[in-house]
Structure formats: structure tokens, C-alpha cells
Amino acid sequence: MTIWRPDPDLIRRPAYLSLADQIARAIHEGHLENGARLATHRQLADEMNLSVQTISRAYEELIRRGLVSGEIGRGTFVQARQPEPAPPYLPERMGNLIDLSILKPVCEPLHLDKMRAALGQLAQDLPPSAVLSFRPNNIFPRHRLAAVEWLLGCGLEVSPLNISVTNGATAGMTVALMTAAPQGATVATEAIGHHTLVPLASYLGFQLEGLPIDREGILPQALEDACKRGNIRAVFVQPSATSPTATLMGEERRAALVAVARKHDIAIIENDILGPLVSRTTPPIAALAPERTFYVTSFTKVAVPGLRIGYLVAPDRYVAAVANRHLVSNWMATPLMAEIATRWVQDGTAAELVDWQREAIHKRHAIAAEVLSQSAFWAQPESLHIWLDLPKGQVEETFVAQARLQGVAIAPGVSFQIADMFRTPAVRLSLGSTSEEELRTGLGVVANLLMADPEHVLLAI
Missing domain, CATH: 1.10.10.10 (Winged helix-like DNA-binding domain superfamily/Winged helix DNA-binding domain)
Structure with a gap:
């Protein structure tokens, strides 16, 4: 009592x-x-x-x-539920705060101009089916053909029949997980991974097992051991500069992971939201193992954030299941956004914006390298962020709080932690979420905190 x-x-x-x-x-x-x-x-x-x-x-x-x-x-x-994990980013930008917490591409007036022009053109020749049809099959065949063209730029050659047009990568991830991981199953992923996986696992009823990583992502032997131990049905990976630690998985590592997946007959979910933005010769995992890989990409991180459209490529044996789960969870992608994406793929606007983004993010990396020259961090040339390990003695929560007090929002590493294993305190810093001037100022605050005596930082809170 x-x-x-x-x-x-x-x-x-x-x-x-x-x-x-x-x-x-x-x-x-x-x-x-x-x-x-x-x-x-x-x-x-x-x-x-x-x-x-x-x-x-x-x-x-x-x-x-x-x-x-x-x-x-x-x-x-x-019997209280566990509290919902807090997102790594601020729900809204407040006042003059320099927000390096939210992962987004570099955006300038040209992006708004492109979208305004696209909407104006839609007003002139809007296809009736985009407004009047309830049937996805009446709307999306043409969009799937455009998706085939776009995916070639991502290094993937697929049939339009294997493609679902989604409302961005999150919808694609969710449908893929609903398909590959039945309730009670376990999904393996990076120990420091996608921040939405923990709540998704709770909502969809599967378990998560975070596996050790290095500079190329998941260790194949760790996946092998996990498959031997438990009910692993799928592995979720972010091999191309998308993961919080900005890892870029080499071809040899990708082939090794595919070999383990084939040996244990598990599905692979490949999150590749940067798509053609990443300069590489390494093919996607989906190109190495099309029979078991769900491939997810989108336009929001490489073109315009408001273009909430993505593509989910499903293996042949899962196509029908994906279609059914997409219907019950989304019904279909928003036709107006799909129309803009298709037109931009066909007229070259999407590729133009990707090239622009690549050049812009290269400049941001140069600023980070200059301002944080005394610190080691993980990054790739086209990653939209960097992963910064904190010096010995720095407390992650305190470091994030002190940065906030000095007008800079950063994402704590704990927001991306999947496994309860040893992890060096770290933070994720977005490079595209603000102007170059504010980025330089914000990174300067971070650099000063890194050089400060941790005890002084504690006293300042």
C-alpha cells in the first residue's frame, strides 16, 4: 500500500x-x-x-x-510507459539562437524561387488526377518512371514496379520496417543510429539491438554474432554519410554485411537520404543485394526541405506487402509534391539543386575545418553535419547546456544512442541549418568550450 x-x-x-x-x-x-x-x-x-x-x-x-x-x-x-525520447533538435528556433541542432540542407532565396516557379507552373497545367483521383495506380506510374531516372543517379538500377513514392524518407523507413520486422522480431542497427528508431520500435512492436561501429559503420562480425544469438529479422544501416557519426561504408564492408545477411536470410534496410549528393564510386547495398534490400531516399535533404517526397525500393518478394502497408499508413504520397519532384527530375532542376548543395556544403566543411582545427571530428565531404567527440572530462549534458546558454543549440550524442554500451561523449553539429556567418560564430562558441576547463564549464551553469 x-x-x-x-x-x-x-x-x-x-x-x-x-x-x-x-x-x-x-x-x-x-x-x-x-x-x-x-x-x-x-x-x-x-x-x-x-x-x-x-x-x-x-x-x-x-x-x-x-x-x-x-x-x-x-x-x-x-505501470508507467517509458518517457518518449526527446528529439535531438529544437522544435522551433527561438530568438537569436544559432541552431546547429537540426539536420537540414543549406537553403538560400533561390530555393524559394524554384518552388514558387514550380507552383506557378502547376497552376497552369495541373494534371486532373493529381487532385481528383483516390487511386494511387491512376496517379503514380509516370512518377515511378521519373524515380527510375533519379535512382540511376544514386547508383541503383531498378524496375518502376519495385518503387513506392512516399512522403519523404521517414514514411519510407516506417513502411520498410513494418514489412521486414514483424512484432516481436529484432532489428539490428548501428549503436549510434537514427534517432527515430527507438520510438518506432516501441510503436511497431519490434526490438532494437545496437551493434558496435567503426569509421565505416557496423562491424560484420557483430552482425554475425547478433544473428546467432537472437531473432534478428532485419538490419537497418545508414552507410553513406547519413548516420550521426557521418560514416561512409566502403565496398568491401558492404559486401561483408551482405554476406552475413544472406547467410542468415535477414532483410537489409538502407537509408540513403543524401542519394546523389555524396560523390562516390561505391554502389548502394541495394545494388549488391537487391533480393533483400529496402532502399530509402528522398529530396528533402538534397533539394528543398518542403519537397516531402521520397522513394522506397522494395525487393520483388516484398512489393505487394509494401504496397499494402503503405496504403494503411499513408494511403499515398501527396500528388502535388510528387508532381513537382517528377518535373524537377525530368527538367534537370533536381540535379541542379544537388550540385548547388554539394558546392555549398563543401564551403561549410571548410569553415568547420578552420574553426575546429584543434579538434578531431568525424565527417564526410558531403555530409550535412559533423560528429564531434568531446575531450576527456567534458560532460555531454553540461557541454550542450553551456552552448545553449551562449546562444548555440547543438544535438547531444545521447539522442542517437541505440545500445547501452560504452560511448565517448559527443555532439552532432549541423552545417547547413544557418548562414555561413552564424555557422562560424556558433562553431567558435563550440571551439571555446572545447578548450575550457570542464570544471569552469560546470561552474558556469
Whole structure:
């Protein structure tokens, strides 16, 4: 029996909801711990001068919220869900804060001009199906043909029948995971990986296993060992400068991972959101193992953030399953955005914006190399970010907080942690999210913090 009790004087109408809110606050504030047994319906009704029915409705509301569970013959127990992981970026830019926390491409007025021109052209010759049709198969055949052309630039030759047009990479990732990882299965991924995987695993009902990485990503032997240990059904990788640590996986490493996947018959989900932006001769994993690889790419990080369109390439055996899961989770990609993407692929605008982005991000890397010349960090020439290991003695949470106090938002490494293994404290710094001048200033703040005595930083908070 717990000591804490709700306060009858705080009850408002409707009483059951007011009571449920009180108990919920007590759980969130730690007054009621996980596993604590709540008072019986009759006992609490007597103490609160409420009806048993009101208590029952309050407990039912708490069960609905996932905060308690009822066990027949034993009682009602606190069973709070784990808190939602915080995103690594700020939900909005505040005041004059230099925001290096959110991963985005370099954007200038020309991007807005391109989009305005595209919307103006759509107003003149909008295809009726883009507005009037409910049937994806009536709308997207032409867009899939354009996708074939775009994917060639990513190093991938595929049939349009294997392509789903999605509302960006997140939708593609979700559909791929829904298809490859049934509830209860385990998905292997980088120990420092995609920040949405943890909540996705919770929502979709699969387990995550973070595996050791080096400068090329997942270690093949670690994947081999994981497959031998447990119910691994898929491996999620970001091999081309997309991962938080900005790794670029070589062809030999890709082939080794494919060999393990084939040996244990597991699916591969390849997140390649930078697509043709990355200068490389190494083919995508999907080109090495098309029979088991889901390939995800999009336009948001290489063209314009508002162009929320991507492509999901599925292996032959999964095409029907992907189509069904895409229908129930998205129905279809937004036709107007798909129309713009297709036109930009066909008239060369998309490729032009990728070339522009490559040149712009190269300049940002030069600034980072200059300002952080005394620090070692992980990066690739076309990555939109860098991964900065903190010096010995620096506390990640304190470092991020101190940067924020000095007007710079950065992403803490813990936001990307998948495995509970040793990890050097680190931060991710976006290079494209602000102007060159602000980037230089923000990186200067980071550089000064890196040189400061950690104890002085602690005292400054």
C-alpha cells in the first residue's frame, strides 16, 4: 500500500477525470513509483467521499493512458510507459539562437524561387488526377518512371514496379520496417543510429539491438554474432554519410554485411537520404543485394526541405506487402509534391539543386575545418553535419547546456544512442541549418568550450 493519496479538496468535475489527473501527476513526479499498488476501489471511494463507480472510471482512464494496469484478484498497479525520447533538435528556433541542432540542407532565396516557379507552373497545367483521383495506380506510374531516372543517379538500377513514392524518407523507413520486422522480431542497427528508431520500435512492436561501429559503420562480425544469438529479422544501416557519426561504408564492408545477411536470410534496410549528393564510386547495398534490400531516399535533404517526397525500393518478394502497408499508413504520397519532384527530375532542376548543395556544403566543411582545427571530428565531404567527440572530462549534458546558454543549440550524442554500451561523449553539429556567418560564430562558441576547463564549464551553469 502506498503512502501518497490524492487530495479530495482538489477534485473538480468531472470527478473521475480530475482524480485520474491527480494520480497521473503523482506518477510523473515520482510520488508513485513503478510497481506501486493503488488503493482498492472501495477504500479510495471512502477516503475521497466519491462513488466506487467514479473510482473505477478514474482507474480505467489511467489504464487507457498506459499509466497503470489492473490484475484480477491482486489490484491496480502503477505501470508507467517509458518517457518518449526527446528529439535531438529544437522544435522551433527561438530568438537569436544559432541552431546547429537540426539536420537540414543549406537553403538560400533561390530555393524559394524554384518552388514558387514550380507552383506557378502547376497552376497552369495541373494534371486532373493529381487532385481528383483516390487511386494511387491512376496517379503514380509516370512518377515511378521519373524515380527510375533519379535512382540511376544514386547508383541503383531498378524496375518502376519495385518503387513506392512516399512522403519523404521517414514514411519510407516506417513502411520498410513494418514489412521486414514483424512484432516481436529484432532489428539490428548501428549503436549510434537514427534517432527515430527507438520510438518506432516501441510503436511497431519490434526490438532494437545496437551493434558496435567503426569509421565505416557496423562491424560484420557483430552482425554475425547478433544473428546467432537472437531473432534478428532485419538490419537497418545508414552507410553513406547519413548516420550521426557521418560514416561512409566502403565496398568491401558492404559486401561483408551482405554476406552475413544472406547467410542468415535477414532483410537489409538502407537509408540513403543524401542519394546523389555524396560523390562516390561505391554502389548502394541495394545494388549488391537487391533480393533483400529496402532502399530509402528522398529530396528533402538534397533539394528543398518542403519537397516531402521520397522513394522506397522494395525487393520483388516484398512489393505487394509494401504496397499494402503503405496504403494503411499513408494511403499515398501527396500528388502535388510528387508532381513537382517528377518535373524537377525530368527538367534537370533536381540535379541542379544537388550540385548547388554539394558546392555549398563543401564551403561549410571548410569553415568547420578552420574553426575546429584543434579538434578531431568525424565527417564526410558531403555530409550535412559533423560528429564531434568531446575531450576527456567534458560532460555531454553540461557541454550542450553551456552552448545553449551562449546562444548555440547543438544535438547531444545521447539522442542517437541505440545500445547501452560504452560511448565517448559527443555532439552532432549541423552545417547547413544557418548562414555561413552564424555557422562560424556558433562553431567558435563550440571551439571555446572545447578548450575550457570542464570544471569552469560546470561552474558556469
